[in-house]
Amino acid sequence: MRQTFGSYIRKVRDDRRLESSEFSVRKIASRIGVEPSYLSKVERDEVAPPSEATIVRLAVALGEDPDLLLAMAGKVSSDLRAVILKRPKLFADLIRQLKNAPDHAVLRIAREVRDGRW
Amino acid sequence: MIELLHDQLFFSFPGIHPDASLTIQFQRTLRIPDDDRDYPLPPGLGCFPLRHVDDFGARVPEAWIEHGGILLPMYQSEAMWLNFDTGYCDDRGVSYPIAIKIATGKINAITGLPWSGGLHKHPQNYAVAPEQPWLDGYCVEKGVIRQFVAMPLGAGYTAEEQLTGAAEHGGIQISAFPMKREVFERRFPKIDRSISQLRRMSLDDTMAVSEPTARDSMGLAPGGRMKQEIYEDPYDLSDWDTKSGARCFVHITNSLIWRQITGEYPPTVPPTSAEYARYGLPWFDYYEDRLSALRGSNKLKKLKSVAALGKEKNDVPLPENQSVSPEKIIVLRKGLKKNQVRELAD
Numbered sequence: 001m002r003q004t005f006g007s008y009i010r011k012v013r014d015d016r017r018l019e020s021s022e023f024s025v026r027k028i029a030s031r032i033g034v035e036p037s038y039l040s041k042v043e044r045d046e047v048a049p050p051s052e053a054t055i056v057r058l059a060v061a062l063g064e065d066p067d068l069l070l071a072m073a074g075k076v077s078s079d080l081r082a083v084i085l086k087r088p089k090l091f092a093d094l095i096r097q098l099k100n101a102p103d104h105a106v107l108r109i110a111r112e113v114r115d116g117r118w
Numbered sequence: 119m120i121e122l123l124h125d126q127l128f129f130s131f132p133g134i135h136p137d138a139s140l141t142i143q144f145q146r147t148l149r150i151p152d153d154d155r156d157y158p159l160p161p162g163l164g165c166f167p168l169r170h171v172d173d174f175g176a177r178v179p180e181a182w183i184e185h186g187g188i189l190l191p192m193y194q195s196e197a198m199w200l201n202f203d204t205g206y207c208d209d210r211g212v213s214y215p216i217a218i219k220i221a222t223g224k225i226n227a228i229t230g231l232p233w234s235g236g237l238h239k240h241p242q243n244y245a246v247a248p249e250q251p252w253l254d255g256y257c258v259e260k261g262v263i264r265q266f267v268a269m270p271l272g273a274g275y276t277a278e279e280q281l282t283g284a285a286e287h288g289g290i291q292i293s294a295f296p297m298k299r300e301v302f303e304r305r306f307p308k309i310d311r312s313i314s315q316l317r318r319m320s321l322d323d324t325m326a327v328s329e330p331t332a333r334d335s336m337g338l339a340p341g342g343r344m345k346q347e348i349y350e351d352p353y354d355l356s357d358w359d360t361k362s363g364a365r366c367f368v369h370i371t372n373s374l375i376w377r378q379i380t381g382e383y384p385p386t387v388p389p390t391s392a393e394y395a396r397y398g399l400p401w402f403d404y405y406e407d408r409l410s411a412l413r414g415s416n417k418l419k420k421l422k423s424v425a426a427l428g429k430e431k432n433d434v435p436l437p438e439n440q441s442v443s444p445e446k447i448i449v450l451r452k453g454l455k456k457n458q459v460r461e462l463a464d
Contacts, residue, residue, distance in 0.1 A: 113186070
């Protein structure tokens with residue numbers, strides 16, 4: 001069965017909790033600016049995933065990748081959306097062409113910092 | 119391979135080892151007073167924005183395109199420090215060692231010697247991460263650095279200009295070399311998963327209109343004195359894979375023209391040391407008793423600080439240089455919690 005947003009958050013937090021008490025529901029909730037009871041409901045999938053900003057804070061607090069958590073919540077980060085909307089045809093074509101490419105092929109087009117002569 | 123990820127410079131060496139990687143953050147910070155007193159480590163105030171030079175070809179000097187690399191904005195007399203984070207190898211319970219060479223204006227920040235290829239131990243011209251978590255400036259004495267402070271290239275203050283008499287390069291140059299895979303695997307054998315977790319836990323617990331021209335290029339100059347040890351390489355020189363290094367030229371542009379180049383606003387002006395101290399905010403000290411500190415470079419020791427040189431020139435290069443008395447100093451031991459280093463707020 002596909003892992004839900006809430007169950008994934010709970011599993012990651014529980015794993016971290018084994019290493020440090022800083023990852024209790026109360027402390028994580030405090031760090032991301034929500035009520036502990038709300039975070040518990042999120043973890044039990046009783047409420048819809050939080051806002052983009054809250055998910056990003058949650059990712060930082062848990063040491064997870066923000067884009068990954070946003071995708072699990074069915075969202076795309078606003079900066080990515082803005083990038084696509086600025087040049088929709090170009091990026092739509094690019095994404096469609098890459099949809100079936102293996103990871104290593106996608107990684108090959110990841111942008112490198114160019115070194116020149118100095 | 120070098121990438122920009124979330125305003126961080128990410129070096130990876132997948133051909134060597136999947137965990138052989140280095141993330142460098144260019145941290146905004148306070149400029150400590152340049153008054154010949156030794157100050158503790160100032161906080162990190164967030165990362166400078168980093169952009170590909172190639173994205174702004176028509177708006178940056180031609181030499182920058184030739185150099186390649188990246189650019190970042192700094193205000194005149196603003197300070198910075200570098201944060202190093204290497205890839206963590208879970209099944210060995212250690213971070214992958216990376217040797218890092220840092221130069222400003224092609225003057226090595228540890229030896230004061232001109233930029234050269236490769237790694238050398240006599241004198242040691244590099245730092246080793248994760249042992250060296252940060253670099254805040256020029257290694258002028260054992261346990262003392264002079265803070266990296268941005269000054270306009272051509273005004274005579276930068277380390278490059280003081281040592282070579284020329285304002286040619288500016289910026290920051292970085293090379294990174296991973297440890298050879300066979301050496302890494304020999305030195306750090308695989309460990310039982312439960313022990314790996316224990317080791318990590320124990321570590322965690324201990325512890326930004328006219329066309330911009332070359333005139334708008336900035337270089338780094340020696341500022342105030344700060345207590346920071348640059349550690350001796352605890353490994354052998356032959357342990358480093360010098361054939362697999364990667365390098366990057368980091369151009370520094372005046373924050374005042376950052377928007378002309380990129381269309382983005384630069385970060386705000388950081389607080390002064392006096393403002394920071396007035397609010398009783400924390401300063402930091404780092405403690406690592408298992409490693410020896412380098413003696414410091416005589417060439418770098420002879421450099422004049424920005425304030426001292428300004429006085430000779432009858433110039434006031436630092437808008438605010440009031441001495442402060444840091445009261446709240448947080449001592450950090452080796453083995454910092456990830457993402458919790460020298461931050462102003464948790």
